[in-house]
Amino acid sequence: MKSTELHRDADGRPAPLRLLVLRPPGQSAVFHVTPERLAAAFARAGVEMREITVETRPDGDPAIADALVRADVLIGADVPTRLLGAARHLGLIQLSSAGIDHLLPLDWLPRHVALTTAKGVHGAKLREWAMMVFLMLHNQIPHFVTAQRRHGWERKLAPSVAGRRALIFGTGGIGRAIAAGAGQLGIEAVGVGRRGGPAAGFDAVLSPAEAETALGTADFVVLALPLTPATRGIADARFFGRMAPGAGFANFGRGDLVDQEALIAALDGGRLGGAVIDVTTPEPLPAGAALWDAPRLIVTPHVSADDPAGHVDRMLDILVENLRRRAAGLPLLNEVDRSHGY
């Protein structure tokens, strides 16, 4: 297959495909979308990459306005929403992130433009990170690290983690990777999804209403939700108060899913056995934030999903597959549902 078969102009004739890549300032080179990596992704898909141009601009560059007029496809972490009116060729925006909360509401998105995410590119890394977090919570590492700060040798023993129960809010790509990590350790993975019912990789999936009572039965409660008006602040004082005493908590989603003062109170008051959070509000967390010193809490700086070795390649595989699907008139992978906002 030749790349010219992937794209046609307004009159239906094969046409060159113009990609515009926006690069966040200071982005590490391991995340750069380069023509070489694009060519490799086309090669993996068996597509000969011809008549494709790649233009790369840093976010905020004034030249983006002109480049958007020509672009067929936009790739980036952020979207210059106010400039899209002039992007008359644009048909596809491929985000480098799984989440789109920084782009909500989607009222800026033209009807004829598909918005697709990098959902699912984080699989292997996230699965391992989840296994690590389950084991750290189970084996009391947040407690030991807090004891170490005060030079305390304070033993707590734990048996094997097998047979424990994790309640995982969110059954999308991130939730599924977490469930896979739980499964590898013999931990029961119970998901919480909009509708409940069975889902691949989960031992069961509950509706949000059912999850209310299940909160008290879980050894680990994990957030893997997108941030939407419905999920903002879902982990509040009432939520932590329903968790089993001594249970562990983890957040893989977004900082704003959590009422951070309620989290600190649940740790201070001894309700939670420990917590490991990879996301905070705001990010970076300022040096003066109370979260840093909360007992039995480990804060990692939003790194759980970033796999420098594989992230870009897997995102480009999604992009190339979607170019093929678009040419064939098929539904796209990871296309954002405008009504749900994720």
Place this chain on the structure above:
Amino acid sequence: MKSTELHRDADGRPAPLRLLVLRPPGQSAVFHVTPERLAAAFARAGVEMREITVETRPDGDPAIADALVRADVLIGADVPTRLLGAARHLGLIQLSSAGIDHLLPLDWLPRHVALTTAKGVHGAKLREWAMMVFLMLHNQIPHFVTAQRRHGWERKLAPSVAGRRALIFGTGGIGRAIAAGAGQLGIEAVGVGRRGGPAAGFDAVLSPAEAETALGTADFVVLALPLTPATRGIADARFFGRMAPGAGFANFGRGDLVDQEALIAALDGGRLGGAVIDVTTPEPLPAGAALWDAPRLIVTPHVSADDPAGHVDRMLDILVENLRRRAAGLPLLNEVDRSHGY
């Protein structure tokens, strides 16, 4: 089978079996050897427990001297070595620990008494702990925890851990559990054993001489050695200096395997990416010890192998099996080799 078939007196006649259990002061009840747990272990082995008496004494109890005169089997964490001269019926000492360094040298051990350890009872828990430690080192948790102490949001990214290499010093029960954990994560497990050569669960086993050069090729270096005159202080400045820059270090063995000042220097100097140690010298580690504040070091209080739910039961399974083997004249499980001291 009846328990009376397990034991015979000096004239070869079936005789009651007398067990003496020594209990360390303050030992948690989950580790208590009780008649009920013994009966359950006999039942698991298909042996009807008859004519067995169990006497339990706290370590240091003056009544131990008399009890030892009657005992056929001694079970405990420690051994009252100076009282053994009067223990004329004693044939077997079952330790509740995997290590025997606290009992070395073995010059107190009468020729006719077999000394057996609890080696291998820690399998599942240790395998999980090892997986956790590999993932923590790989994902820079020691760095993040140190950054958290100074309220620093300091990102470091890591790909999937699969394909990394662990060099595991010690190919006994603990080393094998660690290798199994590595294998579950796709980490190459290279053992270091007295003789080198293949061993179950390891991708390769090197001799100590070969390990010298292999040190620089490992992403993780793990100690799972018994403490003997030959292994004391094995991880010294030269050892850390041969490790690859940024590699991770873990100690599952005994604190005295490590020159702690050299470890602190290797962390301070940036040679090691991070370390997680579960054993220290001395234990408990005093509040004034410099180890508590070393950068990128997590100290846990000797808990990696303690599985309160399964430890005692698995040790008693070894004991019952060894009583059967002794009655049948077969080699015992976990019998200490007097010449090697482990």
